Amino acid sequence: MPSETVPAPPPERRSTSSTVGVLVVTAGVLAALIAAALTALSAGSSYALLGLPDPGPITHYGLPVVRVTAESGAVVCIGSLLLAAFGIPAKRSGALAADGYAAVRTAGWAAAVWCVGAALMVPFIAADATGRPVSDVLNTEVLFGLVDALEEAKAWALTAFIAFVVALACRVALSWGWTVVAFGLGLLGLFPVIATGHSASGGAHDIATNSLLFHLFGAVLWVGGLVALLAHAARRGAYLPLVARRFSRVALVCWAAMALSGMINALVRVSPGQLFTSTYGLLLVLKIVGLVVLGGFGYLQRRSVVRRLDGGAGGSALLRLGAVEVLVMFATIGVAVALGRTPPPAGSATVPGRTELLIGYPLDVPPTPLRLLFDVRFDLVYGTLALALAALYLCGVYRLRQRGDSWPVGRTIAWLCGCATILAATSSGIGKYAPAVFSVHMGQHMLLSMLAPVLLVLAGPTSLALRVFKPAGKEQPPGPREWLLAFVHSPVTRVLTNPIVALALFVGSFYALYFSGLFDVALTQHWAHLAMNAHFLLVGYVFYWPVIGIDPAPRPLPPMGKVGLVFASMPFHAFFGIALMMSQTVIGANFYRSIDLPWMTDLLADQRLGGGLAWASGEVPLVVVMLALLVQWSRADSRAARRIDRKADADGDADLAAYNEMLRQLAEKDTPRSS
Incomplete structure (x- = not known):
C-alpha cells in the first residue's frame, strides 16, 4: 500500500x-x-x-x-x-x-x-x-x-x-x-x-x-x-x-x-x-x-x-x-x-519566633473548645475550595430552577454541610492548631476523611453537573459534559472505585502515613500538609462514592456488598485508634518538641487523645452511612411500587390477573372430580 x-x-x-x-x-x-x-x-x-x-x-x-x-x-x-x-x-x-x-x-x-x-x-x-x-x-x-x-x-x-x-x-x-x-x-x-x-x-x-x-x-x-x-x-x-x-x-x-x-x-x-x-x-x-x-x-x-x-x-x-x-x-x-x-x-x-518559623504563625495559648471553633485562620487553598464548591453547586441548582427543573433540597443541604465541614476543618481553630497539636490534627483528619466525603457523595454532584451541562450535538465538539463522562468512566476511576482498592486506600493509608515515618517527614513541609488534606478528602470520597453515593459508580455494588464494605473497614479503623492509644512512642516527636509550646507538656498523652478521637469518630460516619442506606433502600422500594402501580393502571392489572388465573388452574388440577 x-x-x-x-x-x-x-x-x-x-x-x-x-x-x-x-x-x-x-x-x-x-x-x-x-x-x-x-x-x-x-x-x-x-x-x-x-x-x-x-x-x-x-x-x-x-x-x-x-x-x-x-x-x-x-x-x-x-x-x-x-x-x-x-x-x-x-x-x-x-x-x-x-x-x-x-x-x-x-x-x-x-x-x-x-x-x-x-x-x-x-x-x-x-x-x-x-x-x-x-x-x-x-x-x-x-x-x-x-x-x-x-x-x-x-x-x-x-x-x-x-x-x-x-x-x-x-x-x-x-x-x-x-x-x-x-x-x-x-x-x-x-x-x-x-x-x-x-x-x-x-x-x-x-x-x-x-x-x-x-x-x-x-x-x-x-x-x-x-x-x-x-x-x-x-x-x-x-x-x-x-x-x-x-x-x-x-x-x-x-x-x-x-x-x-x-x-x-x-x-x-x-x-x-x-x-x-x-x-x-x-x-x-x-x-x-x-x-x-x-x-x-x-x-x-x-x-x-x-x-x-x-x-x-x-x-x-x-x-x-x-x-x-x-x-x-x-x-x-x-x-x-x-x-x-x-x-x-x-x-x-x-x-518570627520558633513556632512561627515552623508553622507560619504563633500559638501562644492552648486550644479550648471555643478557640477550636472560632479562632479563625482562613486557609487560602481549602477555605477557597470549600466556598467555590458551594457557590458552583448553588449556581447549578439555580440554573436547573431557571429551566423549570427540580433538584432535591436534601442534596443541596448535604453539599453545603460537606463544604462547611471542609471549611471548619481547615479554616477554623481546628485548622489553626492542627499543624502543631497531634490530637487536633487527628480530629481534622477524621473530619476530612470520614465526615465531609459522606456529605459530599450524598449530594450527587456529578448528576447535577450532567443535568446542567448540555450534551454536545452529534456533529459538535465535545464539551464539559463529555469531559466529565470520560473521567467518570476512565480506567483510573474504575480502578480506584474497585471495592478492594477503595478499602485498601481508605484504611491502609492510616497505617502507611502514621506508622512508617512518613508523617514525621511531612510535618516540617507546608506542601505536605496540603497534600495530606487532599489525600484524606479524595480517599474518603472514593470509598463512600460506591457505598452511598447518589451518582452512579463505575462499579455498582449490590446492597449487601455496600454494607459489607462499610463493616469491613470498621475493625481496621478501630485497631488504628487503639494502636495510637497504646503506643509508647510519640509520632513526630522531634517536630513537636522543636515547636516547644509551653502549654504542651505531655506529647504522649496528646497522642493518646488523638487515638481516642480516631477510634470514637468511626462510629459517626457508620451511623450516617447506615441511615443513608436505609433511606435509599426505602425510596427504591417506593419507586418500584409506584412503577408497578403505573404499569397496572396502564394494562388493567394484567400481571395480577394472569397470576390469579394461574392459581385458579392449579387449584382446579388439585381438586378431585366428583363421580
Whole structure:
C-alpha cells in the first residue's frame, strides 16, 4: 500500500507559524534581559545581607537568565497541553485531532527546554546559596553534597525530573486521556519551586505559599494558554472561535486569581509605605502595573477579538493583540524573577519566633473548645475550595430552577454541610492548631476523611453537573459534559472505585502515613500538609462514592456488598485508634518538641487523645452511612411500587390477573372430580 504524503502547509501558514516562534523567543530574551538587569540592582546588597561573598557576575546574570529559560519552557509546555486537552476538540474516538497533536508536540519541545533549564538551575542555586562561583560547585561530589543540604536545589532537581517525564509523555501521547495526564504532570512540576523561596520561609509562610500557589498557576495557565492560542491561530487551526472563547473564560479567572493572590502575597512581605522606598517595593509596583495592563488586554480580547472571530473574521486581529500581550506577559515574568531574587525590605515584618518559623504563625495559648471553633485562620487553598464548591453547586441548582427543573433540597443541604465541614476543618481553630497539636490534627483528619466525603457523595454532584451541562450535538465538539463522562468512566476511576482498592486506600493509608515515618517527614513541609488534606478528602470520597453515593459508580455494588464494605473497614479503623492509644512512642516527636509550646507538656498523652478521637469518630460516619442506606433502600422500594402501580393502571392489572388465573388452574388440577 503506498504511503500517504502529508501536504506541506502553504507558505503563508508556515511564515505565520514561524512568526509566533520568533515572538516567543523574543519575549523570552526580553524577560531574561529584564530579570538580569533588575536583579543586578540588588544583588550586592543581597549577599551582604546574608553575610556571603560575592559569587561573581556569572551567577549574578546567569541565574535569572536560566530561571527565565526554565519558566518560559514550563509556560509554553503547560499552555500547549491545556490547549490540546481542553481547547481543541478531540475526535469522538478519543484520539487527538491534528491540531491537538501539533500542540502536544510543541509541549514536548517546551518540556525539554524546561528540563534543561531546571537542571541548570541546580548548580546556579548552589553557587548562589554559598557565595561561590559556579565553576567551584560543578564538581560532582561537591554539587551532590550541596543539593542534599539545599531545599531549593532539591526542588529544581525534582522539577527537572518531572519535566523530563512530561517531555517523554508528550512524545507518545496520541489520545485525549493521556494528554490530560501529561497536563496534570506539568502542573505537578510547578509544586517543588512553589514550596521554596521567600514565600516558604519566615512568618506567615502558610499564607504566602498558598497565595503563591494561586498566583503561579494563574500566570502559567494564562501566559501559556495565550501562546498556545496564538500558535493555533497561526496554524489556522479548526474551531478557532470556540478555542478563543474557552481561553477567554480561563484568562478571566486566572487574572482574578493572580490579582488577589498577588496582593495577599505582597502584604505578607512588604508594608504599603515601603512600596516606593525599597527595591523590592518598586519591583512589586512594576509587576502590578504589568498585571493591570494585561487585564486591559484581556478585556479587549473578550470584547472585541472573540466577537469578531464569532462573526467569521480571521485570526489576524487576535495575532496582533496577542503579540503585544505576550511581550508584556514575558516582561512581567522577568520582573517576577527579579522580585524573587530580591530580599524583602528590612523591618517589613517582626522577627518570627520558633513556632512561627515552623508553622507560619504563633500559638501562644492552648486550644479550648471555643478557640477550636472560632479562632479563625482562613486557609487560602481549602477555605477557597470549600466556598467555590458551594457557590458552583448553588449556581447549578439555580440554573436547573431557571429551566423549570427540580433538584432535591436534601442534596443541596448535604453539599453545603460537606463544604462547611471542609471549611471548619481547615479554616477554623481546628485548622489553626492542627499543624502543631497531634490530637487536633487527628480530629481534622477524621473530619476530612470520614465526615465531609459522606456529605459530599450524598449530594450527587456529578448528576447535577450532567443535568446542567448540555450534551454536545452529534456533529459538535465535545464539551464539559463529555469531559466529565470520560473521567467518570476512565480506567483510573474504575480502578480506584474497585471495592478492594477503595478499602485498601481508605484504611491502609492510616497505617502507611502514621506508622512508617512518613508523617514525621511531612510535618516540617507546608506542601505536605496540603497534600495530606487532599489525600484524606479524595480517599474518603472514593470509598463512600460506591457505598452511598447518589451518582452512579463505575462499579455498582449490590446492597449487601455496600454494607459489607462499610463493616469491613470498621475493625481496621478501630485497631488504628487503639494502636495510637497504646503506643509508647510519640509520632513526630522531634517536630513537636522543636515547636516547644509551653502549654504542651505531655506529647504522649496528646497522642493518646488523638487515638481516642480516631477510634470514637468511626462510629459517626457508620451511623450516617447506615441511615443513608436505609433511606435509599426505602425510596427504591417506593419507586418500584409506584412503577408497578403505573404499569397496572396502564394494562388493567394484567400481571395480577394472569397470576390469579394461574392459581385458579392449579387449584382446579388439585381438586378431585366428583363421580
